[in-house]
Amino acid sequence: MNCTDVRNHLHGLLPGDVPDPAVALHLARCAECRAHGDALALVDARLGAMHATLDVPADFAARLSARIAREEQVRPRVERAAVERELDGWLARLRRQTLVETVVVAAGGAALAGAAWALAPETGAWLARASTLEGLLLLGGLTMAATLAGAWVAMGGAWRTLLARAG
Amino acid sequence: MDESILAALRSGREAEAFDLLVTGYRRRVYALAYSIVRDRQGAEDVAQDVFVKLWRALPRYDGRAQLSTWIYAITRNTSISALRGRRPEVSLEDPDVLAAAEAAGAAAAGDGGRRDAAELDRTLARLVAGLPDRQRQVVTLYYLEERSCEDVAAMLAMPVNTVKTHLHRARAKLAAELGPAMAKEAAA
Numbered sequence: 400m401n402c403t404d405v406r407n408h409l410h411g412l413l414p415g416d417v418p419d420p421a422v423a424l425h426l427a428r429c430a431e432c433r434a435h436g437d438a439l440a441l442v443d444a445r446l447g448a449m450h451a452t453l454d455v456p457a458d459f460a461a462r463l464s465a466r467i468a469r470e471e472q473v474r475p476r477v478e479r480a481a482v483e484r485e486l487d488g489w490l491a492r493l494r495r496q497t498l499v500e501t502v503v504v505a506a507g508g509a510a511l512a513g514a515a516w517a518l519a520p521e522t523g524a525w526l527a528r529a530s531t532l533e534g535l536l537l538l539g540g541l542t543m544a545a546t547l548a549g550a551w552v553a554m555g556g557a558w559r560t561l562l563a564r565a566g
Numbered sequence: 567m568d569e570s571i572l573a574a575l576r577s578g579r580e581a582e583a584f585d586l587l588v589t590g591y592r593r594r595v596y597a598l599a600y601s602i603v604r605d606r607q608g609a610e611d612v613a614q615d616v617f618v619k620l621w622r623a624l625p626r627y628d629g630r631a632q633l634s635t636w637i638y639a640i641t642r643n644t645s646i647s648a649l650r651g652r653r654p655e656v657s658l659e660d661p662d663v664l665a666a667a668e669a670a671g672a673a674a675a676g677d678g679g680r681r682d683a684a685e686l687d688r689t690l691a692r693l694v695a696g697l698p699d700r701q702r703q704v705v706t707l708y709y710l711e712e713r714s715c716e717d718v719a720a721m722l723a724m725p726v727n728t729v730k731t732h733l734h735r736a737r738a739k740l741a742a743e744l745g746p747a748m749a750k751e752a753a754a
Contacts, residue, residue, distance in 0.1 A: 413713065415713075438744050439737055442740045446709045447709050449709070459592060
C-alpha cells in the first residue's frame with residue numbers, strides 16, 4: 400500500500416470507522432501520512448464543534464405562530480384553500496370540456512362527410528379530398544373556436560367566484 | 567414521527583399535525599436552508615417561509631409523496647429563491663460561521679491555546695466557505711445532522727454514494743489545505 404492508497408482510504412473513512420490494518424501499519428511508519436490522518440481527525444473534530452453551536456433560534460416557533468396568526472387575519476387559510484379548490488375544479492372542467500368538444504367536432508365532421516358522400520357524390524368527393532389538409536385545418540379551427548368559447552365561459556365563472564370570495 | 571403527523575391529518579386535526587411537523591422538522595429545515603443560504607438570519611427567514619407555505623398547503627397534502635421529501639423540496643426551492651434574490655451580498659466568509667468558530671475554538675482551548683484554536687477554526691471556516699457548492703452543502707449538513715450520510719442524501723435529494731463522494735473529496739481537500747494554511751498564518 401503506497402501513500403496515495405492510504406490517503407484515499409483515510410478520506411473514505413467516516414468518523415468512528417476503523418482503518419484497515421494495512422493502513423494502520425503504513426501510518427505507523429509514514430510520518431507524512433500520519434500527519435495527514437491527524438489533519439483529517441482535526442477537521443472532523445473542529446467542524447463538529449463549530450456546527451454544534453448552530454441551532455434554530457429559541458423563539459422560532461413563537462415567531463412562526465405570530466406570523467401565521469397575522470396572515471390568517473388578512474386571508475384565512477381555509478378561505479384560500481376553498482378558492483384554490485374552486486379554481487382547480489374550473490380547470491378540470493375546462494379540460495374535460497375541451498376533450499368533449501374535440502370528440503364532438505371530429506365525429507360531426509366525419510358524419511357530415513359521410514352524409515354528403517351518400518347524398519351528393521360530387522360534394523362527397525370534394526369532402527373526401529378536403530379530408531386531408533383542408534379537413535384537418537377546418538377541424539382544428541372549429542376545435543380551437545369551441546375551446547376558446549369554453550375557456551371564456553370557464554374563466555368568467557372563476558373570476559365571478561374570486562370576486563365573490565374577495566367581497 | 568411522520569406517521570403521527572399523517573394520522574393527525576387524516577383525522578382532521580390539522581393544527582396538531584402542523585405542531586408536530588414544526589417540532590419534528592424545524593431543525594432539519596433550518597439546517598438545509600443554512601447549508602444553502604449560508605447565514606443564520608437568512609436560514610431562519612427561509613425556515614419561517616417554508617413553514618408558512620406548509621401551513622397553507624397542508625390541507626391539500628394527500629400523502630402520495632413522502633412527507634420528508636415534500637418538505638425538503640420546498641426548503642431547497644425556497645432557499646435557492648432566497649439566495650438568488652441576494653446573491654451579490656453573500657460573503658464567502660460567513661460571519662455566523664466565523665463567530666461560531668470563535669466560540670467553539672474558545673470553548674475547546676484553555677486560555678493559553680485560545681487564540682490558536684480560534685485561528686484554526688477561522689481558517690477551517692474559510693476553507694469550507696471556499697469549497698464548491700455541493701461539497702460545502704454536504705459538509706455543512708453532515709456535521710449539523712449528526713454525521714448521517716442517509717439524512718444528508720434525503721435532504722439534498724441525491725444518492726447516498728454521491729454524498730459520500732462529496733464528503734470524501736471535501737475532507738481530503740480540507741485536510742490537505744489545513745496544514746499549509748496554518749503554517750502560513752503562524753509565519754505571518
